[in-house]
Amino acid sequence: xxxxxxxxxxxxxxxxxxxxxxxxxxxxxxxxxxxxxxxxxxxxxxxxxxxxxxxxxxxxxxxxxxxxxxxxxxxxxxxxxxxxxxxxxxxxxxxxxxxxxxxxxxxxxxxxxxxxxxxxxxxxxxxxxxxxxxxxxxxxxxxxxxxxxxxxxxxxxxxxxxxxxxxxxxxxxxxxxxxxxxxxxxxxxxxxxxxxxxxxxxxxxxxxxxxxxxxxxxxxxxxxxxxxxxxxxxxxxxxxxxxxxxxxxxxxxxxxxxxxxxxxxxxxxxxxxxxxxxxxxxxxxxxxxxxxxxxxxxxxxxxxxxxxxxxxxxxxxxxxxxxxxxxxxxxxxxxxxxxxxxxxxxxxxxxxxxxxxxxxxxxxxxxxxxxxxxxxxxxxxxxxxxxxxxxxxxxxxxxxxxxx
Amino acid sequence: xxxxxxxxxxxxxxxxxxxxxxxxxxxxxxxxxxxxxxxxxxxxxxxxxxxxxxxxxxxxxxxxxxxxxxxxxxxxxxxxxxxxxxxxxxxxxxxxxxxxxxxxxxxxxxxxxxxxxxxxxxxxxxxxxxxxxxxxxxxxxxxxxxxxxxxxxxxxxxxxxxxxxxxxxxxxxxxxxxxxxxxxxxxxxxxxxxxxxxxxxxxxxxxxxxxxxxxxxxxxxxxxxxxxxxxxxxxxxxxxxxxxxxxxxxxxxxxxxxxxxxxxxxxxxxxxxxxxxxxxxxxxxxxxxxxxxxxxxxxxxxxxxxxxxxxxxxxxxxxxxxxxxxxxxxxxxxxxxxxxxxxxxxxxxxxxxxxxxxxxxxxxxxxxxxxxxxxxxxxxxxxxxxxxxxxxxxxxxxxxxxxxxxxxxxxxxxxxxxxxxxxxxxxxxxxxxx
Numbered sequence: 001x002x003x004x005x006x007x008x009x010x011x012x013x014x015x016x017x018x019x020x021x022x023x024x025x026x027x028x029x030x031x032x033x034x035x036x037x038x039x040x041x042x043x044x045x046x047x048x049x050x051x052x053x054x055x056x057x058x059x060x061x062x063x064x065x066x067x068x069x070x071x072x073x074x075x076x077x078x079x080x081x082x083x084x085x086x087x088x089x090x091x092x093x094x095x096x097x098x099x100x101x102x103x104x105x106x107x108x109x110x111x112x113x114x115x116x117x118x119x120x121x122x123x124x125x126x127x128x129x130x131x132x133x134x135x136x137x138x139x140x141x142x143x144x145x146x147x148x149x150x151x152x153x154x155x156x157x158x159x160x161x162x163x164x165x166x167x168x169x170x171x172x173x174x175x176x177x178x179x180x181x182x183x184x185x186x187x188x189x190x191x192x193x194x195x196x197x198x199x200x201x202x203x204x205x206x207x208x209x210x211x212x213x214x215x216x217x218x219x220x221x222x223x224x225x226x227x228x229x230x231x232x233x234x235x236x237x238x239x240x241x242x243x244x245x246x247x248x249x250x251x252x253x254x255x256x257x258x259x260x261x262x263x264x265x266x267x268x269x270x271x272x273x274x275x276x277x278x279x280x281x282x283x284x285x286x287x288x289x290x291x292x293x294x295x296x297x298x299x300x301x302x303x304x305x306x307x308x309x310x311x312x313x314x315x316x317x318x319x320x321x322x323x324x325x326x327x328x329x330x331x332x333x334x335x336x337x338x339x340x341x342x343x344x345x346x347x348x349x350x351x352x353x354x355x356x357x358x359x360x361x362x363x364x365x366x367x368x369x370x371x372x373x374x375x376x377x378x379x380x381x382x383x384x385x386x387x388x389x390x391x392x393x394x395x396x397x398x399x400x401x402x403x404x
Numbered sequence: 405x406x407x408x409x410x411x412x413x414x415x416x417x418x419x420x421x422x423x424x425x426x427x428x429x430x431x432x433x434x435x436x437x438x439x440x441x442x443x444x445x446x447x448x449x450x451x452x453x454x455x456x457x458x459x460x461x462x463x464x465x466x467x468x469x470x471x472x473x474x475x476x477x478x479x480x481x482x483x484x485x486x487x488x489x490x491x492x493x494x495x496x497x498x499x500x501x502x503x504x505x506x507x508x509x510x511x512x513x514x515x516x517x518x519x520x521x522x523x524x525x526x527x528x529x530x531x532x533x534x535x536x537x538x539x540x541x542x543x544x545x546x547x548x549x550x551x552x553x554x555x556x557x558x559x560x561x562x563x564x565x566x567x568x569x570x571x572x573x574x575x576x577x578x579x580x581x582x583x584x585x586x587x588x589x590x591x592x593x594x595x596x597x598x599x600x601x602x603x604x605x606x607x608x609x610x611x612x613x614x615x616x617x618x619x620x621x622x623x624x625x626x627x628x629x630x631x632x633x634x635x636x637x638x639x640x641x642x643x644x645x646x647x648x649x650x651x652x653x654x655x656x657x658x659x660x661x662x663x664x665x666x667x668x669x670x671x672x673x674x675x676x677x678x679x680x681x682x683x684x685x686x687x688x689x690x691x692x693x694x695x696x697x698x699x700x701x702x703x704x705x706x707x708x709x710x711x712x713x714x715x716x717x718x719x720x721x722x723x724x725x726x727x728x729x730x731x732x733x734x735x736x737x738x739x740x741x742x743x744x745x746x747x748x749x750x751x752x753x754x755x756x757x758x759x760x761x762x763x764x765x766x767x768x769x770x771x772x773x774x775x776x777x778x779x780x781x782x783x784x785x786x787x788x789x790x791x792x793x794x795x796x797x798x799x800x801x802x803x804x805x806x807x808x809x810x811x812x813x814x815x816x817x818x819x820x821x822x823x824x825x826x827x828x829x830x831x832x833x834x835x836x837x838x
Contacts, residue, residue: 179750179752190762206831220833222754
């Protein structure tokens with residue numbers, strides 16, 4: 001059967017097996033557990049204009065117009081500099097709370113956004129067809145966390161923040177993963193009286209109802225988990241007061257919701273959110289600078305907020321994109337789909353600075369910076385930090401980089 | 405056996421409320437119970453005629469389109485589109501325009517031109533039930549699409565491949581049916597296909613008029629040629645057939661089904677409307693495999709619930725409700741459109757759907773007139789209430805377990821019992837399926 005992942009059942013995340021939600025507020029207290037946020041820059045962030053190889057003689061030649069970002073860029077100490085929009089994140093790196101890993105990707109590169117995102121999400125460049133049973137690397141990590149907890153108790157080990165779709169990387173065959181947009185949305189409302197449906201309301205009879213079949217079972221699992229979520233989340237989130245000012249945009253709101261979940265310690269340990277618009281084929285400079293400014297403000301606030309609550313030490317943040325962009329700028333003052341790019345890792349205890357081989361623009365492969373670090377090595381590093389065994393999630397042979 | 409053999413109702417396999425509901429949900433945006441009951445009485449042929457009447461008989465909404473455009477806001481255009489779907493005067497056309505919007509997924513977030521977006525949707529209304537090559541040709545000249553995929557900076561000196569790649573990958577052929585070289589050549593053919601003053605503009609001085617070779621066809625090709633060449637490929641028939649089967653029938657079509665529909669498409673002169681009429685009248689379409697095999701999209705859920713329950717809903721309020729559920733028309737998340745199916749139904753999204761119906765029934769947020777309880781007025785016995793809610797919301801087709809639980813709700817409900825029971829019926833898993 002020819003399966004196209006674009007419209008395929010993506011519901012492995014809601015699959016019915018072993019729906020092991022605790023009853024009656026059995027949320028893990030959290031508190032000392034390590035957590036991971038994956039912040040995905042969607043569209044193919046221009047790595048060479050984010051972590052800029054300012055010392056590379058070929059940079060100016062390849063990017064006569066886009067190279068203007070060098071002015072005001074902040075040095076990272078290895079001949080590369082951070083885009084001028086990223087002042088706050090540069091501060092976190094300089095203070096030893098953030099790392100840059102150069103040249104992360106996979107070979108050979110795939111220049112389709114969709115295919116390359118799938119590869120990053122599944123965690124396997126050889127994986128061909130995404131289908132109903134395809135799982136994502138973070139979804140598999142969630143399975144490991146639930147298994148380690150004895151398969152019970154934790155209401156919400158993983159969550160997708162900011163959209164209603166659960167992205168592929170959080171798909172699991174065994175753990176239901178919700179998506180969240182605003183905390184206020186998560187009461188289960190009654191059609192009669194104002195306010196939520198009471199714990200003893202007759203409508204509760206329909207929770208878990210319905211006929212046989214895989215699809216109905218998946219819907220039923222989503223319903224059961226949704227009601228569970230509504231009942232438990234609101235109370236848990238009361239425990240948070242912000243310690244940083246978040247920007248008034250979608251990314252800022254999503255990151256603040258993430259902070260609320262992390263600070264409240266609802267037991268949610270794996271999170272994903274995405275931030276789009278990085279497909280800068282034309283007139284890139286102002287667009288890209290604006291996007292990075294938003295990223296800097298939002299992520300900077302999150303890191304400060306978590307630090308203010310004393311929980312940055314247990315949080316790791318990975319910032320990546322599905323690919324970098326071609327080394328040479330295009331003729332539309334933009335850049336086209338490329339291959340490897342830098343990733344950022346933030347968090348307490350991380351070794352600050354830059355890791356891996358910085359891009360060498362005299363040694364391009366097919367016009368691209370080739371990958372010098374397999375993306376799964378970064379994943380392995382993060383899984384190790386979480387205490388999740390690497391092999392069941394990624395397979396064998398991915399040496400950590402030594403960020404911690 | 406040919407999966408597209410016509411479905412012939414019989415005493416053993418009648419055209420009933422279940423099949424009628426299925427047809428109206430898949431080839432439109434659903435319908436009220438009295439309308440469904442009327443079509444069951446009139447029979448399959450009348451129901452098929454109802455979902456796909458001759459276009460000439462459908463009154464045009466040009467005045468409202470122009471008004472939406474004159475207003476200059478994308479919200480107004482969205483509301484107009486939701487209004488059209490709510491009216492559902494030509495269910496299949498409304499449905500197909502929704503399909504094509506997901507197919508040629510273009511977002512105003514980049515286009516930034518409500519007029520161009522409105523006109524693109526109007527092009528789907530006008531050409532979406534006709535021949536695909538004509539639609540593709542029109543789309544490659546569509547100002548919104550040209551801007552969305554950067555073709556307004558594609559010039560002979562500086563070719564940009566974005567549009568050419570998506571023509572092959574997402575619009576006409578699918579991955580594996582073209583080469584990187586075809587993309588480069590098609591990009592050259594599309595040079596100079598620009599937008600000026602909001603109109604398609606063929607910038608001859610920016611067009612590469614040299615020889616090209618696209619998918620084995622050589623010549624001084626231009627954008628119209630790219631559309632014609634791509635649409636004429638046999639792979640295109642199978643590509644579109646698979647898309648239609650996924651959209652109208654089942655998310656996982658089988659090879660023989662794809663082959664059969666691609667064959668019907670060729671037989672019917674590559675006419676989309678004629679092909680889909682064959683599909684909608686087929687045994688496959690009415691099979692148990694197709695029934696309730698898909699998840700309602702937010703549009704299906706929101707617009708369908710209003711068409712089912714009634715009430716004077718403001719289109720702008722419905723636009724907002726759909727956005728909360730993850731679907732903002734004229735702003736798909738990417739050029740690949742919406743993922744659909746179970747991706748729509750995370751636990752949180754389920755909760756929001758349930759809350760939408762609760763608000764709709766209660767007439768809350770000042771956006772929806774409370775009328776719902778009237779629907780079940782006259783039903784007082786719990787078993788009658790539960791049965792009526794099942795007919796309204798779930799084609800009267802529920803498992804024993806679901807029926808029993810709905811009955812428990814009806815027995816225990818207090819206050820506005822009708823609203824409570826209807827809400828409970830829309831919370832059942834069956835109601836989430838299309």
